[in-house]
Amino acid sequence: MDLANQRREYRYANLDLEQANKDPLPQLLSWLDQAQAAQIVDASAMTLSTVDEQGMPSSRTVLLKGIDQKGLVFYTNLASSKAKDISVNNQVCLHFAWLQQDRQVRVQGVANRLSTTQVLHYFLTRPRNSQLSAWASEQSRVLQSREVLIQQYEQMKQKFKDGKIPLPAHWGGYCVTPIRFEFWQGGNDRLHDRLVYRRQSDHAWSIERLAP
Template identity: 55%
Template sequence: MNLENLRREYLKGGLHRDQLADDPIVQFERWMTQIIATNIPDPNAMTVATVDADGQPSQRIVLLKGLDQRGFVFYTNLRSRKAQDLKHNPRISLHFPWHCLERQVKVCGIAEPLSAAESLKYFVSRPRESQLAAWASQQSRPISSRSMLLQQFEAMKNKFGKGEIPLPDFWGGYRVKPQRIEFWQGGVHRLHDRFQYTRQADDSWSIERLEP
């Protein structure tokens, strides 16, 4: 396999300081609106990076399910590997790889657990099968086979019947309060445009250009 010659130019245009919103959440919403308009699958997919107690980083794909001035929201099993990592080290990084627009966004911040009420509000909005799957899967735990997973799913279907499915006590969400947000736009000759927003002590944002 020869990977050395896999390359292309980035020609979709640059990014200039006067094009940026003063607020990175506003800027992110602009870019998110544009990526949704491309109709790519899962435009809200993001890589979530955490670090375990031994200092080993780990990454996985999660869907962004909420965004406002308080931060970026996602949901997970609270016994999962990522949740265990966040329990001892709440520092987290998110990455949005929007290759079709030659863009990336990186978010670094602190993950804070959502309240049970916030998690419940989202949980009841999910399809019933997704609610059952949350009960059926002990996320990140070893399992002998897929058939065993399906048996656990069927067991949950039988348990709850046609009744209301309660919020599992081991399932919930996190809000990532951003400390730094970087916007990356591909550039010709690998002279990419990168701008980093950094949160200040008064919660305002400074903006600086980074070398590619």
């Protein structure tokens, strides 16, 4: 594979300081809408980066499940590696990449646990098999084999039979309150557009253009 010689032109640069929304949230929502309209697979997938207590970073994909002025919401296992990282340092980075549109968005912020009521509300909307797997999987722990996981899943199926599946205590979600957004749009001749929004107060943001 000749990685060093693989390249393509980026054609869509049109991210203007004057035309961009003064608030990064509607700007992100419009890009999300456009990614969905372009039928990009998992357009709501974002890379979540955390650091552990030694300062070692980790990244993984999670799905954006809610977004409003308070922040960006995702759900996960509260005993997972990412949850452990967040418990020692709740500064995180979220990253969307819509490569077919030559776009990426970086969101830096602070992650806070959602209330049990909010988590339960979402948990009840999940398909039954996803609710069962939330019980069956001790996310990020070592598993002796896939068979063990299947056994745990079958045990949970038996345990709850046809009844309601309660919210596991180890399952929850986070809201990331953003403090900085960066929107990137690829341009001709590598002259890309980069707009950075920095939070000035609850509802006020500064916007600057960065060199690509």
